[in-house]
Amino acid sequence: MEVEKRNHNLNRDRKDQPKVKKRKYLKMNTKETWAGYLFISPMVIGTSILVIFPIIMALIVSFTDWVFIRGIGDMNFVGFDNYTALLSDDLFIQSVKNNVWLIFAVPITMFLSLMLAVIINKHVYMKSFFKIVYFMPYISSVVAIAIVFQLLFHPSYGPINEFLMGIGIEDPPRWLADSNWALVSVIIISIWTSIGFNLIIYLAALQNIPLELYEAADIDGAGILKKFRHIMLPMVSPTTFFLLITGIIYSFKSFELIVVLTSGGPGYSTSVIVYYLYEQAFEYLRSGYSSAISIMLLLMLFVVTALQWLGQKKWVNY
Amino acid sequence: MKYKLIKIIITVFMFIVGIIFLLPFIWMLSASLKPEIEVFAYPIQWLPSEWRWGNYVEVWSGQFPLYYWNSIKVTVATTLISVIVSTMAAYGFSKIEFAGKNIIFLLVLATFMIPAQAILVPQFMLYMYLDLFDTHLGLILLNSFSVLGTFMLRQFFVGIHDDYIASAKIDGAGHFLIFRKVAIPLVLPAISTYGILRFIWTWNDYQGPLIFLRSDHLTTVQLGISKFSSMSGEFYSLIMAGTVSAILPLLIIFFIGQKYVIEGIAMGGVKG
Numbered sequence: 001m002e003v004e005k006r007n008h009n010l011n012r013d014r015k016d017q018p019k020v021k022k023r024k025y026l027k028m029n030t031k032e033t034w035a036g037y038l039f040i041s042p043m044v045i046g047t048s049i050l051v052i053f054p055i056i057m058a059l060i061v062s063f064t065d066w067v068f069i070r071g072i073g074d075m076n077f078v079g080f081d082n083y084t085a086l087l088s089d090d091l092f093i094q095s096v097k098n099n100v101w102l103i104f105a106v107p108i109t110m111f112l113s114l115m116l117a118v119i120i121n122k123h124v125y126m127k128s129f130f131k132i133v134y135f136m137p138y139i140s141s142v143v144a145i146a147i148v149f150q151l152l153f154h155p156s157y158g159p160i161n162e163f164l165m166g167i168g169i170e171d172p173p174r175w176l177a178d179s180n181w182a183l184v185s186v187i188i189i190s191i192w193t194s195i196g197f198n199l200i201i202y203l204a205a206l207q208n209i210p211l212e213l214y215e216a217a218d219i220d221g222a223g224i225l226k227k228f229r230h231i232m233l234p235m236v237s238p239t240t241f242f243l244l245i246t247g248i249i250y251s252f253k254s255f256e257l258i259v260v261l262t263s264g265g266p267g268y269s270t271s272v273i274v275y276y277l278y279e280q281a282f283e284y285l286r287s288g289y290s291s292a293i294s295i296m297l298l299l300m301l302f303v304v305t306a307l308q309w310l311g312q313k314k315w316v317n318y
Numbered sequence: 319m320k321y322k323l324i325k326i327i328i329t330v331f332m333f334i335v336g337i338i339f340l341l342p343f344i345w346m347l348s349a350s351l352k353p354e355i356e357v358f359a360y361p362i363q364w365l366p367s368e369w370r371w372g373n374y375v376e377v378w379s380g381q382f383p384l385y386y387w388n389s390i391k392v393t394v395a396t397t398l399i400s401v402i403v404s405t406m407a408a409y410g411f412s413k414i415e416f417a418g419k420n421i422i423f424l425l426v427l428a429t430f431m432i433p434a435q436a437i438l439v440p441q442f443m444l445y446m447y448l449d450l451f452d453t454h455l456g457l458i459l460l461n462s463f464s465v466l467g468t469f470m471l472r473q474f475f476v477g478i479h480d481d482y483i484a485s486a487k488i489d490g491a492g493h494f495l496i497f498r499k500v501a502i503p504l505v506l507p508a509i510s511t512y513g514i515l516r517f518i519w520t521w522n523d524y525q526g527p528l529i530f531l532r533s534d535h536l537t538t539v540q541l542g543i544s545k546f547s548s549m550s551g552e553f554y555s556l557i558m559a560g561t562v563s564a565i566l567p568l569l570i571i572f573f574i575g576q577k578y579v580i581e582g583i584a585m586g587g588v589k590g
Binding site: 032033034035036038039042043044046047049052054068119120124125126128129130131132133135136137140141143145147148151152154157159162192195200201203204252253255259260274277278282287290291294295297298301 | 324336340343345361402406407414417433444463465521524525543544547554561568577583584585
């Protein structure tokens with residue numbers, strides 16, 4: 001009986017103890033919580049007003065037939081009409097296709113950058129000089145680059161075609177003026193501008209590979225190609241994955257280059273989703289329709305990201 | 319010895335490849351200093367027959383100084399605000415425990431996926447309503463709340479050992495004091511890296527001014543050169559002088575701070 005009572009008391013004590021502690025912890029926590037909210041509030045409020053609220057608005061407006069110059073009152077809900085119209089809009093489909101073509105720039109850039117990174121990492125003097133060289137286009141404004149390439153690609157007297165004709169190609173492509181070649185030109189320019197970023201990231205990844213791995217491979221008598229295939233590629237695969245995701249997402253966002261370089265032309269041959277969205281929104285003022293494009297774009301980016309996350313388990317070596 | 323020789327040969331070869339890679343820049347610089355008729359001369363005269371510094375004088379005697387001043391104002395203000403906002407948020411998200419932290423962070427991070435173009439229309443409406451359209455303030459606010467910056471800096475704050483902060487707390491310091499005296503000095507290199515990157519991105523921003531500015535007297539450099547190039551039509555040497563002027567300050571900043579920029583990009587990339 002005594003023992004039981006004591007036990008009971010002990011149990012009660014044990015039960016009470018955490019309660020006291022918890023309250024004290026909670027008190028400290030509220031102070032911490034307020035400090036936390038204070039620190040993040042500028043960021044969170046700014047993002048809420050400038051990003052989260054607009055994206056919700058875009059979703060709502062995408063179900064209406066609203067035209068910007070008409071007042072808010074003149075807004076009718078039309079259900080999924082904008083979305084069904086989009087799916088049969090040839091220009092929209094053309095823009096989506098062009099975006100898919102643009103994605104080809106990503107693996108090409110990554111391949112070139114990896115090759116350059118391997119050479120620059122081990123086999124040259126003046127390493128930082130080379131880093132600066134390839135990084136320069138990344139620093140320069142897209143507008144300046146687009147203006148320069150407009151002249152370089154000029155069909156009749158641009159230096160590129162002068163050179164091609166000089167080495168005996170009689171009928172060089174008309175680049176940006178030819179709807180079959182315009183997108184290729186855009187791809188070439190975007191490869192040129194993004195090599196620097198990919199190169200820097202790959203260089204950092206290569207430097208993180210432990211030297212012992214190579215030494216072990218040397219002892220086993222592995223050749224350069226074997227080392228490349230079985231050590232380097234698997235070791236940089238997380239980087240490859242990162243560059244692939246960011247590269248593809250970035251290619252969906254290439255707006256400035258298209259606006260300045262081609263304005264989507266000739267004949268929508270370089271129109272991409274974001275350009276078509278811009279044109280519908282700010283030239284034709286079709287707010288409802290362009291909002292539907294926004295939401296579609298967002299869904300596509302979501303699918304791309306999700307697919308890549310699912311796929312990475314198969315080939316990324318962490 | 320043999321290895322050294324091979325390395326020298328590869329360096330020379332790579333040097334030539336590098337020069338070819340930079341030809342567009344070299345061409346631009348050379349064209350900007352030429353008389354108009356030599357711009358498209360073939361074979362290309364890399365060195366002008368006479369150096370036309372007058373091209374620059376002509377470009378700079380127009381609206382260019384004003385565009386420059388506008389860009390400097392917008393870029394400096396955006397960089398300052400963005401660095402402060404992002405550093406604070408990064409500290410809050412990494413070094414303070416509070417209710418709902420992870421959910422809010424995920425929500426903020428998720429907005430990174432939204433392409434800027436997808437929200438242009440509602441932002442435009444919002445700016446009209448708030449009278450921020452066609453103002454520098456609106457343009458500055460547009461780029462001041464960077465998820466990327468917050469994420470990047472948070473990575474660095476996570477790297478600071480909690481003991482630093484715990485011991486400061488035992489000494490009775492509040493979070494603002496710790497933030498100012500302990501945390502910021504420790505991540506200062508990361509903050510300067512982000513600051514330089516934000517400066518470059520804002521200076522180069524074209525989409526923001528294109529959509530949210532209308533008045534000529536508010537125009538920034540990037541919008542300015544695109545206007546200038548469509549107005550000047552056939553005066554390519556002048557257009558090139560304009561583009562060189564637009565990217566030169568950035569290249570100078572890059573050359574000075576290249577270590578910060580390149581290492582920052584590399585770190586952010588590999589960690590992100």
